[in-house]
Structures are given as C-alpha cells and as structure tokens.
Amino acid sequence: MQASAASVVDLSENAPDQDGLHSTNLSARRDAMRAELAAVRRPLDRELLVDAVWRATWPHDRLMFGSSRLVRVADAVLGGKKVPVHANRGLAGIDGTIATATGIALASQADGAAGVTRVILGDLAFLHDVGALLLPPDEVEPRLQVIVGNDGGGTIFDGLEVAASAPREDLDRVFYTPHTAQLEQLAAAYGWGYQRITTRAALDQALTSPVAGRQLIEVPLPR
Ligand SMILES: Cc1ncc(C[n+]2csc(CCOP(=O)(O)OP(=O)(O)O)c2C)c(N)n1
Ligand SMILES: [Mg+2]
DSSP: OOTTGGGTOOOOOOOTTHHHHTOSSHHHHHHHHHHHHHHHHSBOOHHHHHHHHHHHOOTTSEEEEOSSHHHHHHHHHOOOOOOOEEEOOSTTTTTTHHHHHHHHHHHHHTTSOOOOEEEEEEHHHHHHTGGGGOOOTTSOOOOEEEEEEEOSSOGGGGGSGGGGTSOHHHHIIIIIOOOOOOHHHHHHHHTOEEEEOOBHHHHHHHHHSOOOSEEEEEEEOOO
C-alpha cells in the first residue's frame, strides 16, 4: 500500500450535519438525522467496499484480493495496516482465487486459531473459479467470506487504450465479456450462505457478524 494513500480520499463516515444533530430547533435536528440516514444508506461504490472490508480485517484475520479493479482501488485509497494480505499475480492472475483463499482459511484455522478469511474479487474472477465452491461433505468447513463486486463483466478492460478506439460492441464481446449468471443460485447449489448487499450499513453488519462457514456476499457495482 502507498504510504500517502490515506490522504487521497477521506472515507471516514462523518455525520453530514453534525451541528444540526445537536440543534435545539426540532426541524433542523430532523433534517440532520435524515441526512445521516441517507449517508448510511447511500449505495456502495468500489472505494466504500474496499474500505469497509479493510476496516473489518484484524491481525488475526486473513484477506485475499482477486486480480481486478478492486485490488487497484484498494491500493490507491487504503492506508497501511498490519494484517495478512494475499494475492495471486501474473498472466493467469484470476486462476484459483477462491481455491487459494480456501487453502489459506483451512491452514490458518488448523491449529484452532481464531479469525476469518475474506476474499474480495470481481465477478469474472469468481465465475472463473466457481468449481472451488464445491466442498466434499467430510472436509473441514473453512471460515470464509467471498465478497464479489459484481459489475456484470470485466470492467478493468474499460481502462485499456484500445477501449478509446474500438467499437463498443467489439470491446464488450472480447474484453468485458458480459454475463447474467445468478450468484445466489450458484451459492445455493454449492451449499454456501448468500447475501446481496447494497448499502454500507448492511455491509458493515455482514462483515462484523460471526462467520461459522462459507458465505458469499454479492455487492452489485455500476460499470
Ligand atoms: C487465467 C486468467 N485469464 C485471464 C486473465 C485476464 N484478466 C485479468 S482480470 C480479468 C477479469 C476481470 O473481471 P472481474 O473479475 O469481473 O473484475 P473487474 O475488472 O470487473 O473488477 C481477466 C479475465 C487473467 N488474469 N488470468
Ligand atoms: Mg467485474
């Protein structure tokens, strides 16, 4: 993580109208509370998503990043923290992301250690390794949260130089590779818990609740 990254964006959740919250004027106080509620309920974006996961991660947890936009956003906006972070790299960077995280979870909990393993990845990286959701019935259940930022395809490629000149249709077919896979149904098929999360408040709740097994958290993101 970059040393000065914390200064790039201030992601801390300040009440939008702190004075209003303490006002003796009833309607001013009500407006301030409304504004606060709206802030808590505002739709998630990539920065809020990586920030929430980063904040929820403690030194006894493990965090794995998939190869996609989210790891780059994390690199740009998050500050340093003493937590174990893993990532696969290279040309085949999206290979085996869930499988790797499963191995990390199982190894780390083998001696009875506490903590959760989380993996935060894009929808294509998730679908590419969907076979890793399968857990044979007699295997140990990993404490694992798989958090998928679902923007309907590979949006990292929208940043390529060719995206500025190639016809949109061609770019979509070859790079974005859209899909309409239903993650909820995949979770059900493989016996995973599932939550579709659209607000910061709901995300914080999911990230701070006890994790007993395998959970899939889908966060819809705009392209
Ligand atoms: C095995 C393999 N095939 C292809 C790639 C090229 N690649 C890099 S990221 C990516 C997927 C990006 O889509 P997604 O996971 O949805 O993340 P997003 O960019 O949308 O956040 C692909 C196919 C790769 N890294 N590894
Ligand atoms: Mg994607």
